[in-house]
Amino acid sequence: MSKIDDKCSWFQDRIDLYIDQELDRADNDAFERHVETCAACKEELSLAADVVSELRSLPTQRCPERVVDEAMQRASGETPQHPIRRVLGWLGGRPVLTMRPAMAAMILVVLAASVFVLTRHEQSPFNGNAGQQSVAEHSDKELELAKLDAMLAFAYLGRYSRRTVEIVREDVITNRVVRPLGKTIVEPMNPFPLDE
C-alpha cells in the first residue's frame, strides 16, 4: 500500500469522528488540511455528511391510532384479577366474559327466583286464600317495579351477551385464530417459490 493510501485510510477511519466533532484539535486540523487536497477523501466526507444529514431528517412515521386502541383494549382486559379471567386463562389471558355481564346474569337469576317463588306462593292450591293475602302484601307499584327490574336485567343480559359474542368473534377468533393462521399460511408462501 502506498504512503498516500495509508494516509487516506487513516483519515477515512476518522470521518465519523470528525462529523461528530470528537477529534482533538491537532487531528481535526490535520483532517481538514488533508481533505482540502484529497479529492477521494473530500468525496467520502461529502457522502458521510449527506448520509448523516439525511438520517437526521428522516420523518417520524405516524402510527395509526387504532393500533393504540387495540392495545388498550387488550390491556384493559388484563386489568381485573377476577376469577372468570383466571378460569379462562387458557384462552391466552383474554377475558371472554367481563364482570358486568356476569353480574347482570346473577341479578337476573336472583330476580327470576324471586318471581318464581312469589308466583308459586300466590297460585298454590294448598294456600287457600293465602294467594289473596300475598297479592295484598305486594302493591301494584311494587309488582311494577319488580317487573321493571326484571326487564332491566334482561336488557343488560342481552346487551352484554351481544358484547361477549363480539369479543369472542373479534378478539378471540379473528385476532387469536384467523390472523395467526393467515400469517402462518402467507409467510412461507413468499420465499419458497423463489428459492425453489
Added chain:
Amino acid sequence: MSTPFRELADEYRDRVYTFVYYSLRNREEAEDITQEVIVKLWRHRDEIDPQKLTPWVMRVAHNAVIDAARRQRTRSAVIAEGVELDVAERVVAAGSPDTDRSVRSRELRDALENALATVDEPYRSIVVMREVQDMTYAEITEALEIPLNTVKVYLHRGRRMLRVALRGKV
C-alpha cells in the same frame, strides 16, 4: 383504563412505530410490534423506573425487532435482493449527475431507507436510535445494554455500512 396510561401510550406509539418501520421496512410488522410493546408497557407499568422509561420501551421494541427479523430471515434475504435492484433502477432513472439537488436528496432518502434495512444488527438499531430518533448515548447504552464506547464504535460502523451500501448509487 386510566387516561394517563393512554397519554403514555400515545407518547410512545410514533417513536416505537418509527423505530420498527425503519428497522424492518414493514408497516404491518411495525403495527403488530407497537401494539405488543404498549401491552407490555401496561403489564409492567408499576415495575419500570420512570427515569428509564424510554430505554425500557426501546429495549422491548428492539428485542421484538430482532425476533421478527429472525422469523423472517429467509424472506428478508429475498427482499434485500429486491431492494438492491430497486435502488439501482431508481438511480438510473434519476438521470445525469447534474440532477437538481432536491431530486438527489429525495433519491438519497429513498436509497438510504432501503439501505438501512440491509445493515446488520445491532448497528442498524443504533443508527436509527441515535440519528433518526435523537436518543442520547446514555439511553442507547441502557436500551441495548452495551457499553458507551461500544455504542459509539457501532454507530460509526453502521454509518460506514450505509456509505458502502450507497456508494456509487447516489
